[in-house]
Amino acid sequence: MVSSSSAPDLAGLATRIYDELLPLQKEDSYIVFHQNDIFDLDIIPSDPQGNHDVNLALRVLQKLTDEKLLKVVHDPGMGWKVRTREEALKYRGLTTEEDLVYSYVDEAEDEGAWTKNIKSRSNLHEAVIQAALKKLKSRNLISEMKSVEHPARKMYIKSNLSPNDRATGGPWYTDGELDTVFIDTIMNTLFDYILKKTFYFSKSYGGPMKKEPKKVIKKMSPEEARAKRDQVLGAEKSEEELDEKSKRMKYYEKNLPMPAGYQAYPTLDELTVWIEAHKFFTQTLTASDLQQLLDVLEFDDKIEKVFIASGGLAYRALRKSMLNEDDRGSVLNEAPCGRCPVFDLCEEGGPVGPSNCEYFNEWLLL
Amino acid sequence: MAPSKNAVELMALLVDEAYGELTSRIFTILLRRGRLPIRLLSMHTLLTPRQLRHGLAVLIQQGLVYHNLEVDTGTTFYEANDDAAYGLARAGKIMDVAENRFGPAARDVVHKLFLLGHCSVSDLVTAYESKNKDHANGNAEGSSTITNDVNGQSVSPVDSIGQLHSVLIQLLDSGFVEPVVRSMFHSPEDTHSMIERQILQESFGGSTKGAKQKDELKLKIKNRMNAIRAEREWKGNAKKRPLNGEHINGINGTNKRRRLSNGSSTVSGDPLIEDDGSRLDPTLVIHINYEKCNVALRNEALVAFAKERIGEITSLIFAQGLAILEKKIPRCRINPSIDKVVDLPDGPGFTTKELTTVLSKAVNPGTGIGKASSGEVNTRALERLESRKHKSEEVKIEGDVSMGDGPDEEPTINGHTHLSDIEDDDDPFEEGDKSNPAKRRKLVTFQAESSGDRENRLELVKKHLMLLATDDAKFLRRTGNNGYGEWTCDFETLVAKMQESEVDALLLENFGISGHRLARMLRRLGKLDEKTMVDTAKLKPKDIRTKLAEMQMAGVIDIQEVPRDSNRTTNRTIFLWFFDEARAATMVTEHTYKAMSRILQRLDIERRRAHDVLALTKRSDVRDFDPEVYLDANQLNDFRAIDAKIDNLLCQIGRLDGLIGLFQEF
16 A cells, blocks of 8 residues: 555654754744755655655645644745744644634744734634633733834733834833833933033133233242132132032033034944943943934933034033023023913903912012 | 014003103004004094194104105104114113113213104203203202212213213214114105105106016115115214214225224223214214114124023123124114125124234133143144145235135035144143243244234134034134134024024923923924824823823924825824924014013002102102112112012013014014
8 A cells, every 4th residue: 555655654754854944944034945945855755757746745744734843834835834843842732723823923923913913814703812812821822912012902922932122112111111210311321421521621710801911921930829829729719608509600610612623522332332331221222222312312402413523423412401490491481471371361451460460479579 | 564462562561661651552553553644543542633743743753653744645644663662672771782882971871862762962962961950950860870970970971062972973883873864754664665656757657567677676676775774874974083984884894904993992991981072963863773782782692692502701702703793784684675685605704813803801712612632633624724824824925914815715514624723732721821832833933023822812712713613503604714714603593593592491491301302303303293203202102192282282383184095084194293483483472572561561560559659769859869868767678679679570571672682683
């Protein structure tokens, strides 16, 4: 009998083909094997006429597919992909429906499969799918996941995979939520660094001279120099008596801009390396990640781009970013009207007006 | 453009504050209803013609109302001059500028002119004469509160008629005060239509045919308008005074030098003006020139902006540069229907050398910029600078210093390529700063007589100018290389940048960091949908949605619906958010107008509440004394309180006016 002579042959052939294909699949996870590829292995013997024995091949491949060691894919025309033995084990003991659902989740890989997609592609009834998902979940084959892109979708992913960047939103998301605290921390770190590199802190700078300077002294004797220094130091002592605000302003005034064409403003690369070297964060942040944050800082009007001679872009801090919000505000908001919640209604003779304005009372009594 | 409701309200209040209710009533009606003949005016104001004539006389005297006699019908139409009305809010600032530049005497004269509207020189003289006489009787005018006794002898800072003339000449020279001509009493539209009619009659026999003739007509009108405006320019015809007529239309190189020397005397010298013996024609009629004053105020605002962005020292140098430019700029905004729009890319400019010459010695250009080692500045550019130096050296040897084109007009890409050659050892913060004069001199060997100091100062000033030019706001633009670099200022872009920054400040305060971020993002990137914004702004979608809604309610940003198909269902529609700069600016202006009106109204209320005390201080027998002398303790406290309140309110009006200036006039 043909079948009896080829039966043991079938298992052996299957194993040999599988062993040949598995390393190839491991090398390139996207590779799909077609009928020709199988014949090219020269494992399946030719039929008496010397042609490819399609029938035999079919039976061998069917056997592998039944054992879940191969999975059928459509990549134009029919093709197969190889599963590892452990992977194949998971498929055993699944019903046809469960098998189908699992294969969709499996196929979606790290992007995750949306229940609605599973349903439309499998053409199964909702209840069947739900039951299958439940079973798969209980066997720990799949798990739920959340996608940042589509937060409302119910999605599943194979348990042994973690969602990809598009689904998690990259380093800025923690558990599918935008981690604003983390972002703010990095932005502040970046900004502090840029700020430090932007300005020159001069201890001696005291604003423009109040009086006309005397004729330039050619050379100072040591005594004169000392007297001058004492003067300066004395002046600094008296500064301590200044109130909080003027002290702050003094500090602000002493941060001087760098000359035009200054080349040492930090660039993106420098910042990336610096962040990486200091291990501020456990996550590794790429240059493009940081670029996004630098853009945000720019939108916040805290830093600006400068072109440097090497052709690259560097960043420098804006001077006003050193002031806190109390020291810089819009003129319009100084008077009560700028912040008035009922300003639209305000009119002399109306329900609220300048004569009965409480905000004005408060402001004028300050 | 017709003034908005808020603006009308404010102007009515301003006129009321300055000249009383009668005038304010007439003025408001004119503002709201446009031009009116006296009959209709009487109908709307419910005033008798007699009262009306009184009010109109005052308004015309103050230049607040235009009038025009229509020859065909024989009726005179009156029309409100809203610019002048708004100018009333700015009076304090203009007086301040005058004082800063020309001393307290000028302030007093400007103040007088504000009170008198337009008047002839002889009237002004009479006013001062009588005032000085009155003062002898202890009965001086109430205006003396602003004096600040310079000589310790007289209450008025103007103590002789000669001084008055000198002050006036200075003011006329600077353009703050201008001679009054007949055409000023007509509204610009009337003048325009009158000229049009004339020209049509003269040259085209009544009507134009075709586009070509229309253009011709336009050009002729423009020329005529220009000529009319030139009429009012101060020609400096005082006796004993060198002619100085070009200060307004100034792209005239020959006069630069002398003007500079004038400039330096006001900057570094003593602001007290002595009688230099020159006399003005007593029949000359003068008034305050708001347009020119705005130029001065704009410069102040720009300097403040430079101080905020770069630093104090740099801003002082910038101020000096603008002061040079100011003499060549008659008004902030050019009117395309009158001014010849010159196609030249560069406006009036100045050179580093000019600037350094007039720069006050109190400004030390060696400070104010951080120290950087030469390795940190662009060395390639340094080489280029070096080669340019050689060329300019040759030019100097030929004695061709200020004329001719720059020898090597390089494109100034971002400006930062032009570096000054400050050396490593040149630490601007060192006291001595004399460590290596030989090395420095090596760079500047061509100028035999000048010391290294002078050259050094030039270089240092140039460093600051470079900083101004490379700033993102583009305070200056380099146009050439003569005189250590020629610079010009593109006011339009700069003012736009300032407006932007002001709007930003407001957004930051009203909508917090996230609102500020979103608005700036929309401005930069254009229209965006919510998803993109979440990605770019790094904010939570929920927060963004609430913030956007909040800002939309406030009218700062708006939403645009783009349906994806013809059904226009909500879920097939893209919603795009956008930020309208112009609308935000209008909103700021309107809010400011309204806030100013409210403050003025509140001021009136506060005054009324404290009527008792204020009335006391205004009594004719005590008003020359210090209130402390005659008020008892309680009254004095009340007086102090109300005084502080009034100060607060007025000061706030002044500050708000800065915003109006920025968004409307500059």
